[in-house]
Amino acid sequence: MSQAAVSLVLGDKWRGRVSEATAERVREAARRLDYRPNLAARNLRLGRTRTVLLVVPALTTEFFAGVYTGAARVAADHGFGVVLYPSPEGIGPARDPFASAQAALDGVLASSMAADALTAIRGDRLPLVMLDSDPHGSLGAATVNLDIADGTRQVADHLLGLGHRHFLHVAADIPSWTFDVRARELAARVRAVPGTTLRTTRTPMTIEGALAAAETALDTPGPHPTAVVCDDDKLAAGVYKALRRRGLRVPDDVSVTGVDDIALATALDPELTTLRLDAERFGEHGMHALLAVLEGRTPEQGDIPVHLVVRGSTGAPRPS
Amino acid sequence: MSQAAVSLVLGDKWRGRVSEATAERVREAARRLDYRPNLAARNLRLGRTRTVLLVVPALTTEFFAGVYTGAARVAADHGFGVVLYPSPEGIGPARDPFASAQAALDGVLASSMAADALTAIRGDRLPLVMLDSDPHGSLGAATVNLDIADGTRQVADHLLGLGHRHFLHVAADIPSWTFDVRARELAARVRAVPGTTLRTTRTPMTIEGALAAAETALDTPGPHPTAVVCDDDKLAAGVYKALRRRGLRVPDDVSVTGVDDIALATALDPELTTLRLDAERFGEHGMHALLAVLEGRTPEQGDIPVHLVVRGSTGAPRPS
DNA sequence: ACGGTCTAGTTATACGTAAAACCTCGTGGG
DNA sequence: CCCACGAGGTTTTACGTATAACTAGACCGT
Incomplete structure (x- = not known):
């Protein structure tokens, strides 16, 4: 049972390369040893991390919390993790540009309201999708907007x-x-x-x-x-x-x-x-766009519709 | 200029090993090439990631957003990054236990309100600090509580x-x-x-x-x-x-x-x-405790005081 | 009987970094 | 004069994974 065989079985790429008997032996051993793959090594080998960064101005708003939730859900569905980078106001001055985002990243999803933080982390050299920013002025990055x-x-x-x-x-x-x-x-x-x-x-x-x-x-x-x-x-x-x-x-x-x-x-x-x-939908769209960019596809165009919810705070003005 | 020399200079461990002249040449070259270290490789080499996981029940609450902010601030001050794992309700069923937390982790800071998610990510084998949970019943993990x-x-x-x-x-x-x-x-x-x-x-x-x-x-x-x-x-x-x-x-x-x-x-x-x-303070305390555990120290004890803010919604009952 | 193909493996290599171990001078002391 | 030593480098190795490249039989058709 060589290390390569183990890698093949655990990576689910063993059909036709490893016998069912050996595969089962591998799985059994992994179970017994409670084996966990070393993500750092995998990331190094593969050259990608399946982790993206979400840059938001501050998290203490229900809106951006929703954006995160939507983005993280879509990311998880595609085997991606999401790291958060709230803007410096919330976190304090980024001392070391690297320290803030320790994780190695595949891409960046950034709100325009935190554009300054963007250059700090140098997300600009990674695949980038901007949320809520000028479609014609955003460094050529793809843009996802609410209408x-x-x-x-x-x-x-x-x-x-x-x-x-x-x-x-x-x-x-x-x-x-x-x-x-x-x-x-x-x-x-x-x-x-x-x-x-x-x-x-x-x-x-x-x-x-x-x-x-x-x-x-x-x-x-x-x-x-x-x-x-x-x-x-x-x-x-x-x-x-x-x-x-x-x-x-x-x-x-x-x-x-x-x-x-x-x-x-x-x-x-x-x-x-x-x-x-719809903050969650916004986050979902943004993440879909970023995943598209990462796969070399062009993201879907089109703004996300919004609609007015009429409640009790509006009415006809007093006749004066 | 060998690769080792570069590593020493960029790692700021060159005093007495590399001449000032060479060090400057290295820095200049790094600047010119806009060099960025490969975090995955560094993590692999060092065997740690300077990344911790924060497990919260849901992010759409101002309270946990505050906890995150405080925790992330302290983490950043110590060169750590924070990855978030909101509980499955918000994100959807964790398909692959590994997929959810792609980042390789050094430790886990977890709210008791998401205890079930904890075993899903198997944070239990990592250094763990619990937020807001029974001090006597928490897997022997350190606990940080509001009073x-x-x-x-x-x-x-x-x-x-x-x-x-x-x-x-x-x-x-x-x-x-x-x-x-x-x-x-x-x-x-x-x-x-x-x-x-x-x-x-x-x-x-x-x-x-x-x-x-x-x-x-x-x-x-x-x-x-x-x-x-x-x-x-x-x-x-x-x-x-x-x-x-x-x-x-x-x-x-x-x-x-x-x-x-x-x-x-x-x-x-x-x-x-x-x-x-004080959600942020709570997050800060939690992160301090986790960092202490990671360094082998024992975290500070003591609950975080809370206090009542009296405003207009309370008064004497109507005499009946 | 023999080359070709398929199955089930193993061996070897690369990823980029940190750091231990090693090397090569020049210098100063005995 | 020679040796020890330190300064300033370089070479080498290890981290754990994924996968390309290789190998050894078994089986098949001609």
Whole structure:
């Protein structure tokens, strides 16, 4: 029973090379010794690791947790593992560029919101698929996107249809292609209707940040917004608090919308009208695309549709 | 310039073995060729990978995301990477036990809530540290715990001190040492006071689940609870909704408490009185313990303190 | 009977790194 | 003058796996 025979049997490549009797002897011995293959050696030999890196801005968001879950599920189905690289803010400055991602990698799946971290790990020399980033500007890498432009139009049309004309956009202060698209698309849609106003305020992506930003915006002179469009459900929660402090009721006085549809959206009172992003599906698509690239195929094109979930936080504006 | 010299210089072990001039030549060449070491080969040679596995029940909870963040930060500080293994529910049945954790591992940090997954990956033969599990029953592995028993007493004493006598415990239906401790400690504390009642309802850890469970419990005949103790902030959100539907106000009619202090807690109206668990610190402690085990040291003992954050959801019961 | 083919193996090699063991000078002390 | 020694290198080996290349019989048709 040579080492080669063992390798063949355990690698399930023994048909016609090893007799059934010997194969069984090998399996029995492996069982008895509780043998485990040395992954490092296998990786070295094969020159690939079946491990990919997922780069996300921060994990403490339900959204990216969902992206991870979807990506990891697809990866597991194809015998791949997923290593996570949350951006430096969460982890601390990457001291040694190598230390952060100890695992040898086959490819990288990266959110555009963590683009700076990308160059730090030098994922740029590995097969790369970008999540949520400019299809025309991403280093030539394949891109998987949510159809956020369409989603933004759905939000705008919903509110315009209800009769709203004065908008406040509570925007995330993170530089990112996605948020740029949202701002642009919202402005385009709103301004297409005569007599509308659109104000924008930027805030860190926390409830407290949005609370402060919304209060400032509400105190600013000018036409009072009857609809507040938030870049994120969490921001909407902050807006709820700001409105409550001003004695304004949702949706009677002001309508509010979010983006993501995380658990928080239905915890709010009234439940939040929000743009549902299917985070897991996003992660799945991204991983499928990366696996395609790794196999030399070209990944499927096409943005992932998103849709508006209308709940209790939006209604017709008070006739003024 | 031999390969050995290169290895010495790049491994920063060249003092007295290689001249400064040669060292510089090596570094220059490495830079020019954009050399990256092959991690698989290094892992094979050294027999260790500087990679550990974190096993958590699901990532879509802010709490475990925090645990990961803390653990990953400490790991990175020590040149370690962290691979994640969310439990099968999130990922799908682990087909090949090896496939799930492709990376070769040095150790495992595992939440007790995913104990079954542990044997699947056979982390049991690697250095192991358990998070939140019975110190006396965990395979002899080191254990890092939050002082959840003390925390539960803080919650109970707070409510008892306000005058509450009739309690509803909205408990997670996940079998776990932590949740058992909570139930036991709560019951002990409440029953120590004469004239009290304590009812318990179990629910999946979702807002909808808690909503349904709370509604059922509220409709059950018997003394009406004036205080609802939830195993989790998300469950508390469901309880808020149930109370709202019954026309009961928080905290005037019913007080509510949670556990975790995630963002959701301050998004609720009124803000939730909750037991703050410092998830990141928990992850940091766990990783420190695991690193200690890996170095042959014995990890520090002692539970991590938790403390009650009193907000607007608790108050004195209505005099009846 | 003999070359060819098939079966069931074994032997040998490569992957890239770290580090032990070995080599070769030049220098300083006795 | 010779030897020990240290500085500065180089050669060699080992890690565990996958697989290409080789080998030894057994069997088959002509």
